[in-house]
Amino acid sequence: MSALGGGGGALRNASTALAISSTESFAGTPSCHTKRVRRPPGSFYWLHAVTPAPPLDTTTLKQLVFVSDYAESMIPPEIGPPKSSSQSPRSPSGAPFLSISVTDPVKLGNGVQAYISYRVITKTNLPEFQGPEKIVIRRYSDFVWLHDKLADKYKGIFIPPLPEKSAVEKFRFSAEFIEMRRQALDIFVNRIASHPELKQSEDLKTFLEEDEEAMERIRSFETGIFKKPADLLQMFKDVQTKVTDVVLGKEKPVEETDPEYEKLKHYIFGLEDHLTETQKQAVRLVKRHRELGQSLSEFGKAIKLLGACEGDSLGKVFAELGSKSELLSIKLQKEAHNLLMNFEEPLKDYVRCVQSIKDSFSHRANAFRLHCELTETTKLKEINLEKLNLMRSDKTREAEIEYRELKAESEEATRRFETIIKRMNEEIVRFQEQKTAEMGLAFHLFAKGQAKLANDIADAWRSVLTKIEAYSLSSGHD
Amino acid sequence: MMGPEIASGFDSPPEREEMESLALSDASASAYRSAMSSIPASISASSDGDPLLAPPPTLHFPISSSASGHGGNPATSTASSFLDPPSYADVVFSPFDSHNGHGGCGSGADNGSLLRSDSSPRSARAAKSDYIKISVSNPHKEQETANSLVPGGGTYFTYLITTRMRAGFAANGDGESEPVEFGVRRRFRDVVTLSDRLAEAYRGFFIPPRPDKSVVESQVLQKNEFVEQRRSALEKYLWRLAEHPVIGKSDEFRVFLQAKGKLPLPTTTDVASRMLDGAVRLPKQLFGEGAAAQVVPQEVVQPAKGGRDLLRIFKELKQAVTNEWGGVKPLLVEEDKEFLEKKEKMQDLEQQLSSASQQAEVLVNAQQSIGETMGEIGLAFIKLTKFETEEAVYSSQRIRAADTKNVATAAVKASRLYRELNAQTVKHLDTLHEHLGLMLAVNSAFSERTSALLTVQTLMSDLATLNTRVDKLEAASSKIFGGDRSRLHKIEELRETIRVTEDAKGCAIREYERIKENNRNELNRLDQERKDDFLSMLKGFVINQVAYSEKLANVWATVAEDTSNYVRGNS
16 A cells, blocks of 8 residues: 555655655654654654553554555645645645644553553644644543534534544454544544634644643643533523423424425435445445455365365365465455445544534524524513613613613624524535545545455466466366 | 273274264255255256256157257257356456366356256266256155055155156167157155165265255245255256266166156165065066176175164174174274275365365355345445435535445445355355265265175174084084984084075175275275366366456446546546
8 A cells, every 4th residue: 555655755646745654653644745754763652751651562553554545535635735836745835734643542551541642743834833843642532622622612513523432342452443543533633624714723723732731731620610510501501491491382492494404404314324324334344354254264274174185286276275265365354454444434434424413403403592582582672672761761771781781692692693504504515525525535445445355366366277277287187 | 801991992982983073064064055055046946947947848859969969959058048147258268268168167068057957067077977967847746645644744746857868878778879868757755765775786885875854844944945955956966876987877776767657666664674574685676687796695795784684683783892892803804904094084084075165155155245245235325326316415415426326336236246156156165065975975885894894794703603613512422422413413503504604704705895896996986086076166166256356356446447536646
């Protein structure tokens, strides 16, 4: 695979971002087109020196390196080097860029508290960042923090999804799971970094630039004092509105009835069903490849032994068939892995994206409800105020202040609601375009892998066929 | 006394193990068989319903010339395209084209699969047999004429067995040189009779094992399914018999296939009545020629197991026990080193065959599942395409839908290719299973040899006992001058018995030698056959894999090409 540059990142194509890949760090991830930092071999853990954690089994990780095709191509074009305006990726000073790579997963801690930490490398020429390159250590929960912050602040934007919280305990530290998660996290931050709005977020900057202690402080401050009450407050509000809804006889909370929005919702829910089913089949296809590989290897062994009974040159033909079976078994396992990373994982990511769209539906519903309620109350207040005006009551002044405040609040709510609508309308276009590109790539890699596998199989058996022909000629069959 | 006991304690277990492994391999064999027969169900089922495959209306169907051989007539070649999936014919196969014509792998030999619906790649051997066609068809339900005690158990199926013999082999004796076709109706019980007769008459031969009675299956399976399974099993069985150089030419087999009406071979009487009768004469007289040189005291040349002679059973059992436990060296032991080596080899082979056959089954199942899952992926993508097309708002969605459709189509195609490949794989790897089945025949031929040896041993120790008694009596009578009348009479009697026993011993030894000879010939034949079969199997398997893999590669390469614009840097 092309990303396997063996430490000497070959330029895949002048117009694409360079993949810096060094086998020992399996950084087959999108890095950018500026200066290519070549870490000296052996410097793998220099940042992690704090904890002398045992490195992950490098041999198992090494074989995972080749999967990065998908991840590498996931960087949306806008953060890649400018396509036509500047053909020199090595002199990026002109075009602004921000590229992040999540690399070097290392297991830290022991037992229940064990976790994986990642090195997050940022390369940029954006003036708001501290420098052209910054490296920080982050763990999964830091990514969750970033996600939640953005989800809170940028309602209406489809926040790039995170990989699932945890797999079955048994697989939590398996090389494959770690690599899949690393890839997914890499895609996650790069999607944020390439998003026109999200990339300007302060939280992203915090995430990319603060040192580990500061990061820890910010997170504990928020979870301890700030975040939880906010959550509670929101919960109270939700319960409250529900109760009032029931009391006031509003069986259903107010909902938007925009037909286009209805259609979108219908589409997203349907899409989720279809994708879930497809992804399930993809998981099975991966499993089937493994099973076929397994059975081919067993078959190969049995055939070899059977051939040994025949002894003579026919036995050799059997042995040849047996060893090719075993060889193909390995190819099948590889293709299974390729499928997992480049086909099944994108499909899963697709499902996650759809789920993140569903999150924004609920944000939109909340905003809409607030907007309606406030408009309603403002109207009431206005009528009240007019009444008071007519009566020339003393309370007029007080009521007017109250009305003004409420009106401002209402306008704010409306604005927020409208922002959400606007954002979603933009986002859905982005989503569709992005997914067309991503699925196209996944399809391509799927087809390429299958074609390669089939060709390998054909080649392997063809070579056995020549042996068989030779044998039947020599033994005078015919 | 401990010594021999320990020694024999070491001796006896292998036999038991052998039994167990036999039982095991039998079970696995039938499982494999059912897996094998269930997978290409579509193929065998189609061969049943296909009008082209039904026997021609005229039973005596002359073929224009003997040169036309297998695939000569046009009906055959058109029909073969029905049977075989569009396999290698349309695959570009230039480097190997020249070799396609033999070993049952090329298209030419494929035509043979019309005649042998199981079509394992053995047409080369089939060509040597007297038969150019054996088909079992038209299962028909019939009512038992004799009232059965079990209510509802009074029905059975008969099958039409149609055979066409090679020119010059027909048994009508008038020197007619054109191939002749026969059609008879037989029920499963007749097949059992045939196989029993063959087992009696051809001791020491590797007689292909007959399909199981499978009482359970007949109750569990759907009637049609069961009948179809049995039909194809019978057809396979008859082909195997026909291909056997000796059995295929035997009178028993010929009578079974050609005699009109009820099967003239007498049904084997059950054990109890055999016990009462003491002995059952061979049906040789039926054919009026006494083909094989049967020797006079027929009981000795038959194994005692069948229960012909209670006394003999006990005697031989005693001999067997003496052999095993007594630590006394029997008067005649198996000394054929070459045979013993060969036997061990065969046991090893059986074990490897059994595991290879099991693995082949696993492989075939895995291949089947990957095809099925590929099909399901395709289906899921088709649904997704439909959904996206219906809901499309943006052009990017339509593009995606088109891409998805491409992949869906490819996946469905791939699924079909996998399935076709698998049907072919089943066909080829079935050779493993067939040979595993033959190992049963080998084992029973070997045990015939052992039991013949046991008969010889029993007779020899009988003789020894008799001689001792005579010696004793003579010694005793010699002490009395002039002799003891009664003793002399006794000695005379004993001498008579000894003479008869000597005769019997002579027969038994001849029979034993005959079986040994048969064993040897059969082993050589089987070795050669197995080599041929395995070669064809490997070749067929590999050619199929290559052909279908190439097709799969093409399908996916097209999709990869169509989607290559999504790879960054390629646009």
